[in-house]
Amino acid sequence: MEDVFRRPGQRAGAIEEEKRVDSVGDHKEEIAVKEPVLTDWEGSSMGPDNSRASSSGIKKEQDDQLESARAEMGEVREENERLKIKTRRTLQTHLMIMTKKSKETELVSLSLGRFSSDSKKEEKTKTSSSGKEDDQKIKEGLSLGLECKFEVSKPDANEALPDPSLTNGFEEPKEEAGETWPPSKALKTMRSGEEDISQQNPVKRARVSVRARCETPTMNDGCQWRKYGQKIAKGNPCPRAYYRCTVAPSCPVRKQEPTTTHFQCQQPLWLPQLLQPLPCYCLAHHRALGPGSTAPSTSITAANNNLHGLNFYLTDNLKSKQFYLPHPSLSSTPSCPTITVDLTTAPSSSSSPLGRFITNYPSTAPRYSSTSLSFGSSESNSMSWGNNLLSYGSTQPYIKNQTGNTIAAATKAITADPSFQSALVAALTSIIGTGDSGGTIGASQVGGGQVGGGDNLGVMQKLKWGEQFPVASSYSESVKGNGCGSSYLNKSSTTTNTQPGSLIFLPPSLPFASSKSASASPAENREHTN
């Protein structure tokens, strides 16, 4: 019986156990109540049979029995009390875990709601709603609006869950979401590749958690989108919505997104969610794109030099932009590596020299210590994450400030792992999206391609009209002729099958030279004919 109490299971089970504890207590109290009856019975039954025995002897015997029974009862009661306390503690622990989990879910769902295309409807709903609960919700929304944190904080590692099934339950939805979202053509391709990887390394998906303060009340990407079409993509139950930017009448920027966000509340915050609030590419476009402007050759460099943050350089011919991730931390559980980028603190003023990257690059490192991050060889295309929080520091055996490492090596390392590509892209996108820079990652250099800085449109167009990137080409198959860099940005997130929106820069009236043809897109044809 004690074993039952000393093996607390899940919450429901614990409650049940508490009931059982109570019932046991009742039972023992029952014993206590019955005790006199027993003695009465003994006395009554023994009375006539032991009439010859001395009454004092019988009394002694009864007293002994009574005392022993009482002593036993006391022990049982103590034990019962101990078990009750223990069960309560267990329940409290479960309750704390559940509360924490619910808070996480809240964060996720609320943050996800931010990029919902129906933000106006949400606002309407919120404002029209009444009642204390609704007010509370509104307050939550407002507070989130003032400081929106895209954060999925996993339970602390030291708070070990009593039952692993709790963790499993938390991780489960993402798989379901992946399954309920049949991928499109490109996704199939990507998934097939990823599934192969995931079969070999079943739990190596990187999760990016970005903590960022939002300067504006709404998590707006700065563009005003107008829906102009909707289409059901083959193999995708969710129709794809087409939006065009209406900031300017002639704005060529368009984007496409899945029309439903239902699934998003079912899963932790993965890359696609982070990518959904698209940064205002069009603003950069409006700023950067002038008549006769040319597309600069742009490149991105990921650098980490101070070991306390990530610095991303976006450089082009004219200028370079540096994006600093103040407090990135790479944590992981055995099932899910997590990259946490804390943007809530002020960036350091220290700038970094170009050309450093965070990683050493052992060519043959199949497995790493629990506190190290490293990149596997390109053959295995795998990246292993340790069990503990990964931080950049000089003490890390594989994470060193190595000036000798070239960017090529870094990009090679990144190229080796798609999840890290996605993570990096997501991080960069989030940063640039929240920052005031017009810089936009057109396509990630992490795949050996190019990235747009302030004048990213040229790169976008360059991407769109022809030049394929080693990574982008594999990720944006569905875009086909439109190898749009931003499409890659978003398509890259389709590795998790949530099919985020993609952004398309329609060809402006600029005579971009293209390796393909000048009429790569139907829209362009139409524009020319019209």
Next chain:
DNA sequence: CTTATTTGACCCTGT
């Protein structure tokens, strides 16, 4: 009345 959204049809591209 204005503006935004929906939705069927059309066009283009790739196979």
Next chain:
DNA sequence: GACAGGGTCAAATAA
């Protein structure tokens, strides 16, 4: 050339 699929247009509809 036929077909499939994606992207866009534009009339109809809703707010």
